Amino acid sequence: MTKQLAAAHDQRRSQLLRGVLDLCLLALIGERPRYGYEFVEALTESGLDLVSEGSIYPLLARMERAGLVDSYRAPSAAGGAPRKYYRLTDAGAAELAAGRATWSTFTTAVSKTLREEQGEQVGRDERDGRDEDE
Amino acid sequence: MTKQLAAAHDQRRSQLLRGVLDLCLLALIGERPRYGYEFVEALTESGLDLVSEGSIYPLLARMERAGLVDSYRAPSAAGGAPRKYYRLTDAGAAELAAGRATWSTFTTAVSKTLREEQGEQVGRDERDGRDEDE
DNA sequence: AGGAAGTACCTTGCGCCGCAAGGGTTTTAT
DNA sequence: ATAAAACCCTTGCGGCGCAAGGTACTTCCT
16 A cells, blocks of 8 residues: 555656656766766665666667767776766757756746646535536 | 757657646646646647647546546537536545645756756866777 | 675666547537 | 537557666675
8 A cells, every 4th residue: 555655656756757867867977977877876865766777777878879978988996897987978068958948947837737826716616517427 | 950959859848748747637627627628728828838639638538547537528618529527536636736745856856956066166177097988 | 715795887678658640529600 | 511610539659767687897705
């Protein structure tokens, strides 16, 4: 039961990530070069939990293929396999800027729609004459 | 070219709608009973353009199947086929409340990530010793 | 030496859902 | 009669987050 609610919550989160996850990665890469495994840890503890490796590696590959980022390898300082760092390209920076604007506009519109307006109440008593169906 | 950028923009919008479109409909239905065609018009002019019939009718059907809304038929006042009005159920109201909270938390986290921080700059000159690859 | 655990990379298959495209019915206007 | 608007609906495609599973290197414990 509690598990079902949690599942529903996570399910929504997954859907919400669509269309912004790439922007989040671009923004983080914009601050400084980053490697894939870093995102998994960083995003997990910084509000956006979930976001497993299965999400970000394919996404990074897609973004590189699209020319939004490029990469170079460097040995890990913490032991383990060599890291693959990503940097923003000019196209990536442009996409990030455009995406920020889209995101801002979008969330404003949605938040406005979602906000419960306490003005304009419809009288509860006036409803009648409807025929149930189905 | 301009067309491609517009396409990219709309593509992102489509993705962004996932996970919130249902909440928007629930919120609008919460204000007063609404019918499907109404959403297409309302959302088109209220910031969220696109959102065609192919998005909302299946969604309404899913929500009704999930018990979040119920419906009744009433003749159209504007000529045309009879309208199918939707109302919130208790479960729908609960889902809306939960969704609003999820949305709020989510956008806060994302906006924070997306915000360009002007503090903490990495010196551009210190970067060296990396070996290009691929 | 052997092995578990941590760091790091990657791929495959499933499932959800927005959307374009297409089709149906009823009413009003020409 | 024909058109157009106001309504309803379904099908198929495609993108992408995610669970699950796999590889390679390093460090530490026994």
